[in-house]
Amino acid sequence: MSHKATIPIGPYHPLQEEPEFYKLVVEGERVVDVDVRIGYNHRGIEKISEGKSFDQAIFAVERICGICSGSHPIACVQAIEEIAKVEIPERALFIRSIIQELERLHSHMLWLGLAGHFLGYNTIFMWGWKYREPICDIMETVTGNRQNYGIMKVGGVRRDIEKEHVPYILSRLDEFTKQLDMLKGAILDDPVLHARLKGVGILTKEKAIDYAALGPTARASGVDIDARRDYPYAAYPRVKWNVITQKEGDVFAKTVVRILEMYESVNIIRQCLDKMPQGPIDAKVKDVPPGEGIGQIEAPRGECFHYIKSDGTNSPMRHKIRAPTFMNFATFRETVIGETVSDATIILAAIDPCYCCTERMVVVNSKDRELYKGPDLIKLSQEKTRLIKEKMQRL
Amino acid sequence: MNIFGYLGLLLIFPGFLFTAFMGLMVGWVDRKVTARIQYRVGPPWYQNFFDIAKLFFIKETLIPAGVSRALFLGMPALGLAGATLVSTMVLVINASPKTGFIGDLIVIAYLLLIPPIAVMLGGFVSENSLASLGASREMKLMMSYELPFILAMTVPIIKCGYSIKLGEMISAQYVNGPVFASASGVIAFFVMMLCIQAKLGFVPFDMPEAETEIMAGPYIEYSGKALGIFKLQKAMLGFIIPVFMITLFFGGIKDDFSGFMKNIAEFAGILVIMIVIKNTNPRVRIDQAMGFFWKPVTAAAVIAVALAYFGK
Numbered sequence: 001m002s003h004k005a006t007i008p009i010g011p012y013h014p015l016q017e018e019p020e021f022y023k024l025v026v027e028g029e030r031v032v033d034v035d036v037r038i039g040y041n042h043r044g045i046e047k048i049s050e051g052k053s054f055d056q057a058i059f060a061v062e063r064i065c066g067i068c069s070g071s072h073p074i075a076c077v078q079a080i081e082e083i084a085k086v087e088i089p090e091r092a093l094f095i096r097s098i099i100q101e102l103e104r105l106h107s108h109m110l111w112l113g114l115a116g117h118f119l120g121y122n123t124i125f126m127w128g129w130k131y132r133e134p135i136c137d138i139m140e141t142v143t144g145n146r147q148n149y150g151i152m153k154v155g156g157v158r159r160d161i162e163k164e165h166v167p168y169i170l171s172r173l174d175e176f177t178k179q180l181d182m183l184k185g186a187i188l189d190d191p192v193l194h195a196r197l198k199g200v201g202i203l204t205k206e207k208a209i210d211y212a213a214l215g216p217t218a219r220a221s222g223v224d225i226d227a228r229r230d231y232p233y234a235a236y237p238r239v240k241w242n243v244i245t246q247k248e249g250d251v252f253a254k255t256v257v258r259i260l261e262m263y264e265s266v267n268i269i270r271q272c273l274d275k276m277p278q279g280p281i282d283a284k285v286k287d288v289p290p291g292e293g294i295g296q297i298e299a300p301r302g303e304c305f306h307y308i309k310s311d312g313t314n315s316p317m318r319h320k321i322r323a324p325t326f327m328n329f330a331t332f333r334e335t336v337i338g339e340t341v342s343d344a345t346i347i348l349a350a351i352d353p354c355y356c357c358t359e360r361m362v363v364v365n366s367k368d369r370e371l372y373k374g375p376d377l378i379k380l381s382q383e384k385t386r387l388i389k390e391k392m393q394r395l
Numbered sequence: 396m397n398i399f400g401y402l403g404l405l406l407i408f409p410g411f412l413f414t415a416f417m418g419l420m421v422g423w424v425d426r427k428v429t430a431r432i433q434y435r436v437g438p439p440w441y442q443n444f445f446d447i448a449k450l451f452f453i454k455e456t457l458i459p460a461g462v463s464r465a466l467f468l469g470m471p472a473l474g475l476a477g478a479t480l481v482s483t484m485v486l487v488i489n490a491s492p493k494t495g496f497i498g499d500l501i502v503i504a505y506l507l508l509i510p511p512i513a514v515m516l517g518g519f520v521s522e523n524s525l526a527s528l529g530a531s532r533e534m535k536l537m538m539s540y541e542l543p544f545i546l547a548m549t550v551p552i553i554k555c556g557y558s559i560k561l562g563e564m565i566s567a568q569y570v571n572g573p574v575f576a577s578a579s580g581v582i583a584f585f586v587m588m589l590c591i592q593a594k595l596g597f598v599p600f601d602m603p604e605a606e607t608e609i610m611a612g613p614y615i616e617y618s619g620k621a622l623g624i625f626k627l628q629k630a631m632l633g634f635i636i637p638v639f640m641i642t643l644f645f646g647g648i649k650d651d652f653s654g655f656m657k658n659i660a661e662f663a664g665i666l667v668i669m670i671v672i673k674n675t676n677p678r679v680r681i682d683q684a685m686g687f688f689w690k691p692v693t694a695a696a697v698i699a700v701a702l703a704y705f706g707k
Contacts, residue, residue, distance in 0.1 A: 005527075007525065014610055118608075119607075122598075340680060341608060342608055342680045
């Protein structure tokens with residue numbers, strides 16, 4: 001006889017930093033089914049962006065996510081630049097790459113800390129977030145902000161990296177690398193962590209391709225994709241670096257990919273600072289002609305995609321955003337089912353889900369007939385309030 | 396001694412009030428040291444008292460609809476009663492080894508089981524899927540650590556001339572030196588160290604209440620005074636179990652100054668081991684914990700017992 005029970009993870013749960021809902025159907029400790037519900041935090045950024053001018057839209061998309069607040073603007077400006085067909089100054093490209101890699105460093109470090117927290121390893125949580133500080137300090141020096149950098153601009157970047165800041169950046173990077181070495185040893189050589197993470201939540205290469213997984217999630221399953229190399233942008237073609245892949249596809253492999261990627265990022269930043277030419281940082285774009293453009297960039301969680309359609313006015317006619325988590329979270333069905341509840345939580349966290357990037361709603365098109373008009377919605381709401389009141393009175 | 400005398404022993408010193416105070420202080424040391432390890436400042440010493448006072452005097456005690464009120468509220472009381480009895484027995488026998496009775500060690504071993512059973516039953520009666528999951532984990536964990544715990548306790552029994560009276564064990568160690576001074580004693584001590592880590596619900600064996608998985612498990616429906624009593628019971632065990640270990644392995648609490656200083660050092664040592672294990676490990680899975688306790692830890696305990704039998 002089997003006895004099924006439902007374990008809710010969310011909408012508000014200590015595991016998640018944002019509201020989302022996983023319904024785990026379990027038999028004892030084993031998960032037999034999983035259902036994911038998102039949309040608790042939908043803000044309609046695409047629609048907001050369509051009401052803004054091209055310059056303002058970049059600030060709007062910057063606020064999609066606090067962690068990827070460098071990735072979305074880069075993708076957005078690349079889409080606009082494709083429409084406007086502008087040549088970006090070399091120096092601006094290098095600065096964009098530096099910002100992106102700094103963001104990847106702090107994002108991966110943040111994930112590492114959170115993963116520790118989800119495993120009850122709070123020391124890693126606190127250390128990881130402490131060691132993220134040098135990166136936030138560099139960001140503050142370079143852009144003026146620790147988060148939401150506000151540095152991307154159609155045609156270039158808003159702020160230059162001053163010459164006197166370069167030694168400071170390098171010294172803070174050295175500090176970061178030392179701490180990363182220590183953390184790497186503490187995580188990758190810990191037998192208890194091996195026992196918890198190895199062979200858990202395996203996503204095979206075939207399934208990773210089937211689900212179109214992106215970023216570290218796919219690379220940990222042996223899928224060799226990276227938008228930085230596959231769709232060259234910014235200064236990535238001008239520096240030497242490696243795409244990190246692992247074969248296993250389990251949570252441990254995802255951790256390894258992220259830790260090794262941090263070393264590559266440090267490497268890229270050093271090369272960029274070294275090779276960065278002098279010159280202007282802004283192409284001074286005047287207007288955006290009608291047309292379509294896409295921006296594909298490798299955000300810390302995977303490929304981030306922006307599509308912008310312009311009708312020649314000063315605001316986007318259509319702005320479509322696809323954040324990497326949207327592709328990655330479908331893999332839960334493959335990885336979580338069959339595991340225990342204890343493992344389910346770390347598997348859910350292992351794709352580094354970012355729901356504020358992913359939130360969207362569905363418009364049901366019932367043959368161009370409007371399902372609800374404004375007054376109908378008000379009526380529905382009043383009806384529900386009445387029902388709740390009745391129920392309260394009965395109690 | 397009249398009835399008020401016994402009540403005083405049980406409720407004020409060295410029973411409930413004293414142990415609760417010491418337990419909350421131990422909890423503070425744990426929080427402070429953990430904070431320093433993690434580059435945080437940590438709370439002031441009275442933080443745990445405020446936390447408990449908040450639960451007792453400010454927060455409402457909610458009872459979920461449809462659960463048995465008596466069982467739901469009875470479980471915290473049962474757990475607290477168990478913890479109070481253990482602390483009174485251990486400390487009174489330490490103060491005057493002549494008191495106690497033959498087999499009091501076995502009674503203490505049983506009483507130490509009551510708090511986890513109370514938590515487990517509290518989880519089962521609260522009719523919440525997360526609480527039942529936590530309670531079932533608590534049950535599995537209890538079954539896995541109890542065997543090596545008892546085996547480790549056998550070593551001091553053998554070493555102290557097959558006595559199961561705590562007072563006699565203290566006297567025997569006073570004459571022959573502490574159990575910890577022998578090879579079997581050291582092994583048994585570390586086996587017990589791991590067992591109490593699980594008994595106290597510290598990482599890596601905190602899966603019954605794993606916050607990021609099942610949101611405090613058995614405690615999820617508890618609030619206000621009932622939760623406060625559970626917390627108090629846990630804090631009391633955090634003080635009395637190390638004292639019990641000192642009694643078994645180091646010959647109990649001494650009455651002279653240098654001996655008492657040694658006791659404090661032993662207590663601090665046990666606490667430091669617990670905190671270090673807690674802060675350098677992730678939470679393990681329940682099946683891994685069971686495998687760990689039943690295979691290597693039980694084997695080590697059996698070896699310790701065999702060594703003790705042959706006088707090592």
